[in-house]
Amino acid sequence: MIAEGGLAALWIAAALALVQLALGAGAARSGSEELILATRRIAVAQGLLAALAFGILILLFLNSDMSVLLVATNSHSAKPLLYKFAGAWGNHEGSMLLWVTVLAVAGAGVAMFERKLAGRALAATLGAQAAIALGFYAFLAFASNPFLRLDPAPADGQGLNPLLQDPGLAFHPPTLYFGYVGLSVAFSFAVGALLMRDVGPAFARAMRPWVLAAWIFLTIGIVAGSYWAYYELGWGGWWFWDPVENASLMPWLAATALLHSVTVLATRDGLRAWTLMLALVAFAMSMLGTFLVRSGILVSVHAFAVDPARGSFILALLGIYIGGALALFGARVGTVKQGATFQLVSREGALVLNNLLLTVLLGIVFIGTLYPLVAQAMGQQLSIGPPFFNKASIPVTLVLIVATMAGPLLKWRKDKWSALGQQMLLPAAACATVAAMLLIVAPGIDLFSMLGLVAAGGLAVASVVPLWKRNLRRTPMHIWGMVIAHVGVAVSIAGMASDSAFKLERLAAVRVGEVVKVGPFEVKLHEVRPTLGQNWSAVEAMLIVRRGGAKPFELHPQQRFFTDPVTTTSEASIKTMLDGQLYTVLGAGEGSGKDARWQLRLWWKPFVTFIWFGGFLIAFGGLLAMVGRLRRERRTEEASE
Numbered sequence: 295m296i297a298e299g300g301l302a303a304l305w306i307a308a309a310l311a312l313v314q315l316a317l318g319a320g321a322a323r324s325g326s327e328e329l330i331l332a333t334r335r336i337a338v339a340q341g342l343l344a345a346l347a348f349g350i351l352i353l354l355f356l357n358s359d360m361s362v363l364l365v366a367t368n369s370h371s372a373k374p375l376l377y378k379f380a381g382a383w384g385n386h387e388g389s390m391l392l393w394v395t396v397l398a399v400a401g402a403g404v405a406m407f408e409r410k411l412a413g414r415a416l417a418a419t420l421g422a423q424a425a426i427a428l429g430f431y432a433f434l435a436f437a438s439n440p441f442l443r444l445d446p447a448p449a450d451g452q453g454l455n456p457l458l459q460d461p462g463l464a465f466h467p468p469t470l471y472f473g474y475v476g477l478s479v480a481f482s483f484a485v486g487a488l489l490m491r492d493v494g495p496a497f498a499r500a501m502r503p504w505v506l507a508a509w510i511f512l513t514i515g516i517v518a519g520s521y522w523a524y525y526e527l528g529w530g531g532w533w534f535w536d537p538v539e540n541a542s543l544m545p546w547l548a549a550t551a552l553l554h555s556v557t558v559l560a561t562r563d564g565l566r567a568w569t570l571m572l573a574l575v576a577f578a579m580s581m582l583g584t585f586l587v588r589s590g591i592l593v594s595v596h597a598f599a600v601d602p603a604r605g606s607f608i609l610a611l612l613g614i615y616i617g618g619a620l621a622l623f624g625a626r627v628g629t630v631k632q633g634a635t636f637q638l639v640s641r642e643g644a645l646v647l648n649n650l651l652l653t654v655l656l657g658i659v660f661i662g663t664l665y666p667l668v669a670q671a672m673g674q675q676l677s678i679g680p681p682f683f684n685k686a687s688i689p690v691t692l693v694l695i696v697a698t699m700a701g702p703l704l705k706w707r708k709d710k711w712s713a714l715g716q717q718m719l720l721p722a723a724a725c726a727t728v729a730a731m732l733l734i735v736a737p738g739i740d741l742f743s744m745l746g747l748v749a750a751g752g753l754a755v756a757s758v759v760p761l762w763k764r765n766l767r768r769t770p771m772h773i774w775g776m777v778i779a780h781v782g783v784a785v786s787i788a789g790m791a792s793d794s795a796f797k798l799e800r801l802a803a804v805r806v807g808e809v810v811k812v813g814p815f816e817v818k819l820h821e822v823r824p825t826l827g828q829n830w831s832a833v834e835a836m837l838i839v840r841r842g843g844a845k846p847f848e849l850h851p852q853q854r855f856f857t858d859p860v861t862t863t864s865e866a867s868i869k870t871m872l873d874g875q876l877y878t879v880l881g882a883g884e885g886s887g888k889d890a891r892w893q894l895r896l897w898w899k900p901f902v903t904f905i906w907f908g909g910f911l912i913a914f915g916g917l918l919a920m921v922g923r924l925r926r927e928r929r930t931e932e933a934s935e
Contacts (some may be wrong), residue, residue, distance in 0.1 A: 360450060400478070412492065460522060485619055565645075641709075739795045778918060782912035
């Protein structure tokens, strides 16, 4: 009866969401303190019940309860415990239950901790959050029930997709969902503000921690997912512009623009209408990503579903929520008062330029992702891949980097071109130095890679200039967060440009005992042997690698064979060093005995780790900024009491 308990908790949570919507609407109209308190309590109860339902699903997977259809089709009794646990969301129904659970728990968090908003605005916000949850409860109940029984129960399950049998499954999807749902809270705040005609700094200060948290989790999820695909798929790349990769990138771009905009509104009372629009667009992008992954219109290792009916359900929700919110925005935007004004040459002006460029990048990714799908629906087959995205996005990104350099160096409200020119002297000198060094040590480097490295050098220096002449011990934590996040951007860009400019690849058919060279390394195929894991068998190569006179080391790439389900995967073996990574993949063998040849694919990728190290610096900077802002606001509130 455990599965039935989970289904009951899910239905009761859905009923409470309906009650929360009704109470929130009534409280928003009347301003009744009793209704506002009741709305808060119902939101907390709904979050607890949704969490209970998801906890029961995890328990079913841990117990290998094959009488539940979802467990039987996505698990196996011999699967390692970690993958039983993470397998609860490594499928369509489980991932959607995680989605709605985080949504409900986030609403409970707003109900419990939000004290900045007026009661009516908070009630409207909780009502909007309940309306979103209702749609997804309906989706689970009628199109994707995770607790369906299977009679008779099979002796064992079909197993989890081997590509998902990796620790990354326990980390990557939840962080993305936390990010998506954080944007749903920002959406609800925006809808509540429009309904109550209450758009101002208090609204922005209430929404900002949720935007920051969503942005941090999206950053971590994208970075972790990139590295997971990098080492798991054995293709040697860190980003392929896969449509489902783009589905996570689009909300991040919108959230980055929203983060800067909401900061201007919270601290300077500017960009009111723009902040509202970005909140709606950011959640629209997260809904679009949910649709793409679950509609069946994409064939991808990331996609969860191939059922168009489910995709139609989500598309309908997308139309209702986003269409309704945009209609509300159109009806009420005229009532949004103009905030504080500013001059073109100012920090606000730089942030507006930053937002516009991020929006252009979002448009490029949006069009490049959806246009082939629209063309396919019209009977034309076409593909848009890395060449288009790189050529279209890199020039815009370079301009964006320059704007990011200048923004923190400008004063609020009004500044002078001459003052900006003086502030930019040091970053410009750094750019010139990097360019001169590259022309000397890498004269054949391609233009975009060179510009990327030059821009990264300038941005790294510009990022720390705001600390100049400050007492570092008394510098606010949110300033440190901004500095570290911008340095992280510079580090990531340097890694991307270095990988593009300097990576070396070697593909060879090698006998045991032969040596292959790639970059500064000599790689010897010492032996190929069979090996066993918990639920797989493999052919494993032992590679002995030498780099100059340094001590040799071993790498062990594998070809793994899974029986439940039947799948073959390439498991890369990677050696990480201070100046890059040696990436090795074992391919198929030909022949037998001493004449057998094995396909080896080798990459030397200088400074490629900067990509992910920079990504985590960005997230860490965001975390510092969020903690610093919250501490500062708490001290302000305590001082005013």
